[in-house]
Amino acid sequence: METLTNEKILVIQTAFLGDAILTLPMIQKLNAINPASVIDVISIPSTSGVFSASPYVNKIYVLDKRGKHRGFKALNRFISELKKNKYSKLFSPHRSFRSAYITLKLRVKDSYGFDNSSFKYAFRYNAEYKISYHEVRRNLSLIGENTDDDNWKILPVVIVPDVSKEKLKIYINNRNLSKGFIAVAPGSVWKTKCYPKEYFIAILKSLASDNYKLILIGGENDKKICNEIADQAGRDVLVTAGEFSIVETIGLLKYAKLLVTNDSAPTHMGMCADIPVLTLYCSTVSRFGFYPYNDKSTFLSYDELDCKPCGIHGYAQCPIGSFDCALKLTPDFVLQKINDMLNTHE
Incomplete structure (x- = not known):
């Protein structure tokens, strides 16, 4: 131009x-x-x-x-x-x-x-x-x-205000998170974009057994799903959904070792923080153009389905009732990729 x-x-x-x-x-x-x-x-x-x-x-x-x-x-x-x-x-x-x-x-x-x-x-x-x-x-x-x-591949620049940085520093220090943590974002406006709750619980339990610090992130509308997952995944799983603003959450992610998220806004918040992001595609696909694009990140998607993708955004429920796009993307497969990424970037 x-x-x-x-x-x-x-x-x-x-x-x-x-x-x-x-x-x-x-x-x-x-x-x-x-x-x-x-x-x-x-x-x-x-x-x-x-x-x-x-x-x-x-x-x-x-x-x-x-x-x-x-x-x-x-x-x-x-x-x-x-x-x-x-x-x-x-x-x-x-x-x-x-x-x-x-x-x-x-x-x-x-x-x-x-x-x-x-x-x-x-x-x-x-x-x-x-x-x-x-x-x-x-x-x-x-x-x-x-x-x-x-x-x-220009990363989005978001400036976290000093007052928010201090707030985050206090949160990190009070919870012994200075050596990093794994963030998980389980929410989305579109339900068929959401990786199954029970799968997230299984992944968090496995990571907790390996002594990783874990935080569930999201907005006010994600508090319910985050608290439900945390309640079943173990008492040491933290929830910040609704506690921090969008910009503050980006600031929080700068401390993270890894972010695991649905095909939703947290993927792009991870790009602002320039951290490793693993995006899980359920009903959507990476070729729509919303995948994580820094050199540290990747995505997983089960694509051996004639019905996928079923729409550019998603639906309140699977149109054919199977939700195979999510259910066939098993926790073991996701955990293998998480461990590969952690071993590469730690």
């Missing part, structure tokens, strides 16, 4: 947490192209903290699409405020109709979206959405970057 001179840039990303994190490398590259440019972001309430922790974002405009900005009248008021900023460029990794509508109404001179956007004609320029690309690579192609080699 050509050098931008004192541009006012708007990035629209109102999707889930993982999508927000994977937008950060694109923003970092935009800043590198010209540090004098101002980059603002439209986010949803749950992801605003991630963009606030980026040193490359000037201002976050929170779009509460299920609350105060619900409906066209409220959305148009939100857009009217944005118009005052007179943006010269707009990039929308998010492909929803709402993002396209915002783009149309703002009438930014140069707007960029993907060719599979819900309304691609809202954008002056359309980039090809290559399903075989990693999401980071796709987003970099949106801003015109050449990604023919591994130069696309």
Whole structure:
């Protein structure tokens, strides 16, 4: 992409947490192209903290699409405020109709979206959405970057505030975790993305028997599943779900030896922390482009199934009732990979 001179840039990303994190490398590259440019972001309430922790974002405009900005009248008021900023460029990794509508109404001179956007004609320029690309690579192609080699593997930068670092240091010291621990993230919005609870319990019991320190991480909505697993896995398993913010959890992961997670946002939080991540694919597959991509990480997936993948996100339950994509990915197989990774990186 050509050098931008004192541009006012708007990035629209109102999707889930993982999508927000994977937008950060694109923003970092935009800043590198010209540090004098101002980059603002439209986010949803749950992801605003991630963009606030980026040193490359000037201002976050929170779009509460299920609350105060619900409906066209409220959305148009939100857009009217944005118009005052007179943006010269707009990039929308998010492909929803709402993002396209915002783009149309703002009438930014140069707007960029993907060719599979819900309304691609809202954008002056359309980039090809290559399903075989990693999401980071796709987003970099949106801003015109050449990604023919591994130069696309830019890790997301999230700055943990000093007050949060001190909070985490106290937590680590009080629980004798300074030599590291294994983090496990068992939750997901999509149930068919979730590795079976009883399998996680078996894995944690095995790791505990080898004297590894163990922490179950997640958000407020993951507290129930984390506590259920901890109760059955052993009294020494810690739970931080709901205790730390997203940015604080990224700070906590910097102390971890390894993160084991579903195909969900913690995979990408692990990339922010630049630690070894093992992602377990149940109903989804790595070729959708959301796998861990630093040199320390990998994934496991049982792919010998005609029904897999059954969807790009997942479902509340297995569409055919078998859930073989998860059940055939046995704890013994996962434990073997965990031990291989620990032996490599310790």
